[in-house]
Amino acid sequence: MTDIPRRAMSRTAKLAALPLGFAGRTVLGMGKRVTGLASDVISAEIQQRTAEQLFSVLGQLKGGAMKFGQALSVFEAALPEEIAAPYRQALTKLQEAAPPLPAATVHKVLAEQLGPAWREHFDKFNDTPAAAASIGQVHRAVWRDPDGGGSRDAAVKIQYPGAGDALLTDLKQLSRLGGMFRAIQPGLDVKPLLVELRERITEELDYELEAESQRAFAAAYADDKEIFIPAVLAATPRVLVTEWIEGTPLAEIIRAGTEEQRDEAGRLMAILHLSAPARAGLLHADPHPGNFRLLPDGRLGVIDFGAVARMPEGTPEPIGRLAGLALRGEADGVVEGLREEGFVSPTEPIDAQAVLDFIRPMLTPVAEEEFRFTRAWLRAEATRLASPRSPAYQLSRQLNLPPSYLLIHRVTLGSIGVLCQLEAKAPYRSILERWLPGFAPVA
Known part of the structure; x- marks a missing residue:
């Protein structure tokens, strides 16, 4: 048996064991069915053990599990504080760490991809990886420009052998864990996220396509x-x-940055995500902290363009227009626009004022000239939207997310998660006014 099938079997066994362990702890600690918010009915000790096992296993895996762990970790700010605090460090590690490939395997991939004389492309190559991602790892090197123009410090991203098969296998297994994730954070629907990840596997595995982006x-x-x-x-x-x-x-700024650093990082992230569709026709679609650096000169450095949304016409104009209508309290206009875009059934009746009441709290960050994202704000929104006893939860059952908006929705949620981890304050409304089509200033 080769190493790759053996590793795949190990991944499958670990993932398959997660629901069993969770079920055992749930029966032991609860003795009743989970209803409502997890924090209402599951003891802190059981939640803590479940989170520990979940993120410990995800952190050992490459492929789909690692990528899912990275995507999930940006929602850390929405978890109840008694659960989030002990595992914040473990979650952050998921965003930048994974077991490294042996040097011999790295050299083999380089020889296959760059040719047997691959070392001639580098003045130096460090066999110890500087970082790891879901489907590859990064090595630091000194690249020798082929035109004789000198050398440059370089990041060399090398895809794990068998990454495609591993990604498909892991995602198939993870699709069975929806109930467990909902128990840790009810209301987080993992199914659309997994569907989206599967649809983009081919693109993310193609580094030439990533280079183009x-x-x-x-x-x-x-x-x-x-x-x-x-x-x-x-x-x-x-x-x-x-x-x-x-x-x-x-990740370091989230852990130990100054307030000024956190505020500036949040402002720059907002500018990047809102301006990119207009400037590049693309949306950076992997908003976790491992993909961003605050540079010494104050700029935001951005890496990893494997996951992007192609938006040649920029951000859809209805997003900005409907946000403006909601902020101005025009309930009927909001519902009419949502129907046109497929968020609301064209035939089913719906309470326009209830829809407005559902949306308005989400727009609090742009209702004021400045806003500070906080974990407390995100937890309050998560509670409002996720509790079956909440009017917002009941209304959400009447709303639909059109496929064309799925990636935009995921990036928005992920970015908000990071902003809440940063607890960043910035003039977000003016950034929207500059870059979001159709968003009219609030009178």
């Missing part, structure tokens, strides 16, 4: 004073070489 971002933000995109130096299907960037990872 990164070049488009780099061109759009060339010489920008606030956003920095490293240049692509070389690309093959399984190896991507880009400029190395020095900076403080957002």
Whole structure:
């Protein structure tokens, strides 16, 4: 048996064991069915053990489990504090850490992708990975420019052998864990997230396609004073070489940054995500802290363009227009627009004022000139939207998320999660006014 099937069997066994362990603890600690919010009915000790096992296993895996763990970890700020606090560090580790490949395997991939004389492309190559992601790991190197123009510090991303098969296998297993994730954070529907991840596996496994996206971002933000995109130096299907960037990872700023650093990082993240569709025709679709650095010159450095949304016409205009209508209290206009976009059934009756009451609290960050995102605010919103006893929860059962908005929705939620981890204060409304089509200033 080869190493890859053996590793796949190990992954499957670990993932399959998670629901069993969770079920045992649930029966032991509850003796009744979970209803409503988990914090109402599950003891802190049981939640803590479940979170510990879940993120411990996800942290050992590559492929779909690692990617899902990264995506889930940005929702850490919405977890109840008694659950989030002990495992904040473990969650953050998911965003930047995974077991490394042996040097011999790394060399084999480089030889396959860059040729047997791959070392001639580098003045230096560090066999110890500097970082790991869901389907590959990054090594620091010094790239020798082929035109004789000198050398540059480089990041060399190398895809794990068998990453495609592992990704498919892990995602198939994780699709069975929806009940457990809902118990940790009820209301988080994992199914659309898994469907979206599956649809983008082919794109994320193609490093040449990622290079194309990164070049488009780099061109759009060339010489920008606030956003920095490293240049692509070389690309093959399984190896991507880009400029190395020095900076403080957002995970470190979340953990120990100053208030000024956290506020500035949040402001720059908002600018990036709102401006990119207009400037690059793309949306960076992997908003977890491991993909951002605060550079010494104050710019936000952005890496990892494997997951992007292609938006050649920019952000859909109805998003901004409907947000403006909601802030101005125009309930009928909001419902009419939601029906046109497919968020509300064209035939089923719905209470327009209830819809407005459902939406308005979500727009609090842009209802004022400045707003500070906090974990407490996000937990309150999560409670409002997730509790079956909440009017917002009941109304949400009448709303639909059109497929064309799925990725935008995920990126928005992920970005808000990071902003709440940062507890960042910034003039978010003015950023929307600058970059969001159709968003009219609030009188």
